Every structure is written in C-alpha cells, then in structure tokens.
Amino acid sequence: MQSTLTGGADAIVLTGWRQAREAYRSKDLRQAMYDEGAVIMKDCLLVLHGEAHRRRRRVENRLFRRETFAHWERHVLGDTLEAVLAPDVAAGRADLRALGYRAAISLTATIAGVDHDPANTEHTSRLEDVVRTFSAGATLAHSTRDPDEVRAEVRAQLEAFRSEMLSASLDRRRALLQRLADGEMAEDDLPRDVATLLLRHQQALEIPLEVVEREICFYLQAGAHSTADAYTHALDELFRRAESHPEDLARAADDLAFAQRCVHESLRLNPASPVAWREPLRTLSLRDGTVLPRGSRVVIDLATVNRDPEVWGSDAGVFDPHRAVPEGANAWGLSFGAGAHACIGAELDGGMEILDDGPPDDDHLHGTVAVMVTATLAAGGRPDPDDPPVQDPNTKRPHFSSYPIVFPEPQE
Numbered sequence: 001m002q003s004t005l006t007g008g009a010d011a012i013v014l015t016g017w018r019q020a021r022e023a024y025r026s027k028d029l030r031q032a033m034y035d036e037g038a039v040i041m042k043d044c045l046l047v048l049h050g051e052a053h054r055r056r057r058r059v060e061n062r063l064f065r066r067e068t069f070a071h072w073e074r075h076v077l078g079d080t081l082e083a084v085l086a087p088d089v090a091a092g093r094a095d096l097r098a099l100g101y102r103a104a105i106s107l108t109a110t111i112a113g114v115d116h117d118p119a120n121t122e123h124t125s126r127l128e129d130v131v132r133t134f135s136a137g138a139t140l141a142h143s144t145r146d147p148d149e150v151r152a153e154v155r156a157q158l159e160a161f162r163s164e165m166l167s168a169s170l171d172r173r174r175a176l177l178q179r180l181a182d183g184e185m186a187e188d189d190l191p192r193d194v195a196t197l198l199l200r201h202q203q204a205l206e207i208p209l210e211v212v213e214r215e216i217c218f219y220l221q222a223g224a225h226s227t228a229d230a231y232t233h234a235l236d237e238l239f240r241r242a243e244s245h246p247e248d249l250a251r252a253a254d255d256l257a258f259a260q261r262c263v264h265e266s267l268r269l270n271p272a273s274p275v276a277w278r279e280p281l282r283t284l285s286l287r288d289g290t291v292l293p294r295g296s297r298v299v300i301d302l303a304t305v306n307r308d309p310e311v312w313g314s315d316a317g318v319f320d321p322h323r324a325v326p327e328g329a330n331a332w333g334l335s336f337g338a339g340a341h342a343c344i345g346a347e348l349d350g351g352m353e354i355l356d357d358g359p360p361d362d363d364h365l366h367g368t369v370a371v372m373v374t375a376t377l378a379a380g381g382r383p384d385p386d387d388p389p390v391q392d393p394n395t396k397r398p399h400f401s402s403y404p405i406v407f408p409e410p411q412e
C-alpha cells in the first residue's frame, strides 16, 4: 500500500517545503493522481490542464467567493449542524467519524446541488454510500482491489444515484433557470450550488450532461471526505492537547477564532490527501537542482512537507495552535494545495486567513470545520473514557475506524 501511495519505486518524492510549493505552481506538471479513476473523474476540474482548466475554473470561481461563503456560514450551516447533531446529543453519545461524515455529506450536498434534507438520516446514509463508491473509483491508483470490479460498482452506483437523486435535482434547477429566463424569478433566488452554475453555463463551457454529472459527483467527494477528516483530526488534536493544556479545549468551545487556529494547525499536521501526484509534460529542474524528467511520476509528500523543520522549526511535529506562522507560509501548510489546482473550497472550510494584528472583525468567516468543532465542543462532546478511539488497521495513514464520544445529560 505504501509503495502505491508513494508512487512506486521510480517516483521522485518531494519532501521539502520549497520544492513542493514550486512543483505545485509549475505549469509544466499535470495532475496525475486520477488517471486510473477516469470512470468517475474524466474531464472533472481537478484533472483538467492548461486552458481547459482555466476556463472551467473561471466559471466555478463565481460560486466560490466570499459572498457565498458568508451566506453559507451565517445562514445554512447552523440549521444543518443542528439537524445532524441534535439526535446524537439527545442520545448522549456519537462516533466522531460517523458524525463528521454525516455533517460533511449534508453540507457538501448543498454546495454540489443535490437536494437533501439533513434531518433525513436514511437519505444521508444513502448519500454516504454513493460518495464512498465514487471515492473508491477516483482513488483506484491506491486500490488493492480488482480495478474492473471497482469500475463496475462505480457505474452501477452512478446509475442508481442518477435515478434516485441526481436527475430530479437537475430537473428542479432547469425549471428554476427557465423561470429566471422568463422573468418570473430574481437571480438572487437561484440556488447557490455547482449544479445550477454548470447548467447555466453548460453551453458556454461546451460540456455534455455526463460531465456536468461527474463534476457534481466529484464535488461531493472533494467536499465530504476532506471536511469530515479535518473535523475528526482537529477534535482529536484538541482532546490530546487537553491532557497538558485543558484551557485550550475549553477556549475552542466558545471562541470560534481560536477554534479556527486549531483547525489550521491540525490541517497542517493531518493533510486530507497526504500525497499529490504530478507528471512533467517536459523535463524541468527545480530551483534546488532536482531534475523532473518528462513523463516521470512526481509525488508531493504533503505530510512530510508540512513538517519541514527548516520552515516550521524543530517542534514542527507538535500540535500548537499558538504557533506563529512562518513568513511566506499559510497556517495550514500546503494542505489545500497551491497553484492552479489550489482547493476551491479552502475558504469555505478553513475560513478567511487569520491576521496576527488583533481580533478578527465582525465580517470574518471562520470556516465550516471550525464551526463544526465549536458546535460539538459547546454541546459538551468529549472522548468516551470507557471506549478509546481505534486506528484503522488497514492503512498506514493516521485514520480512525472509530472515535466514540459522549455528551452530557441535558440540565433540567
């Protein structure tokens, strides 16, 4: 498994911060992680290169801007979290991993444009199944399973998803766009999601319906998995730090700006995608002299890069939300990528950059993950003392297969 993650014996693995940043920004390196996963990733934003990528990204950037994030954080997020958290809080317990995934999938469905009621647990768990199958297809390069079997599962799941949810969601949006064209509704009343955006610009982008569908499926994966992962890791880091710094855990429960710092520091140490793969389209040399031959496999080892002691100091591996961010770096390291493919949802999930000159102003956005972390801690969520978290034995990545937490009994 490890050798496939690191790209095989011939891969050129970049472990230094500066090397990695330069590679991410190079126009001569193309995305290479999802070639095997074309069954679900073909022609999606993440795999496009050059002008085709720029064109699609320019359109999709129209949704991913501060105005939408503010609407999202202030008006959508609270209700969704309330619906997802309430049953677990009432039951007095939850599994952090399952809770995080449930919340993340509901939130991501809203952004992707798949109609969904977060209070409907059956629908949520069906969406979870769908997204897991798509992710298995996208990451076929890392799979130990028979690729044709995985591809057949993805095709069947896509067909089922289309008839159960996707086609109806697209039809509803087409009808709304028609009403807009007929002057019967205002532009501001359109759903702010990827599906509406792509249907509206489908002709200009010259993409067939199947690409619109795959792009929506890709957004579901990109948002759900990484949001859930960031949430679980941030809480885990905080719970472990509380053994020596209980004041930080208490503060994160009611100080969103501090919770955001904790999320950034945890993202640095726990990148959702621990490696990125690229292929040089021509032979090139990095500034430090590393040669990247045309057609070779270049692997950016994010987990190592984000702990580069030359940038982060000798305590680079320590979770310290009070850490001063080094000049020229971001608090989350390179966990949102960089360059052309830098994460379009970074500000949505991670919030606006924190400036070190005083408390954030009222317009500051803290990001989905910090809001989720604070909501969980404010509801009293703490690790179950009788049931410790379990690391996933099937992977060398720091993944939990379960993470039981308990909530206090409600006060009379």
Ligand code: HEM
Residues within 6 Å of the ligand: 031, 033, 045, 046, 047, 057, 108, 111, 219, 222, 223, 224, 226, 227, 230, 267, 271, 272, 273, 276, 277, 334, 335, 336, 337, 338, 340, 341, 342, 343, 344, 345, 346, 348, 349, 350, 369
């Ligand atoms: C903590 C959460 C997240 C993390 C750590 C994360 C991480 C990343 C990374 C590392 C990349 C670049 C991959 C590469 O260059 O190979 C990326 C790209 C992307 N992410 Fe995220 N992501 C997160 C949340 C989201 C969310 C919430 C969305 C949308 C709902 C999203 C949508 C995307 C898209 C569309 C791209 C492709 C951008 C492009 O190719 O131009 N991500 N993400």
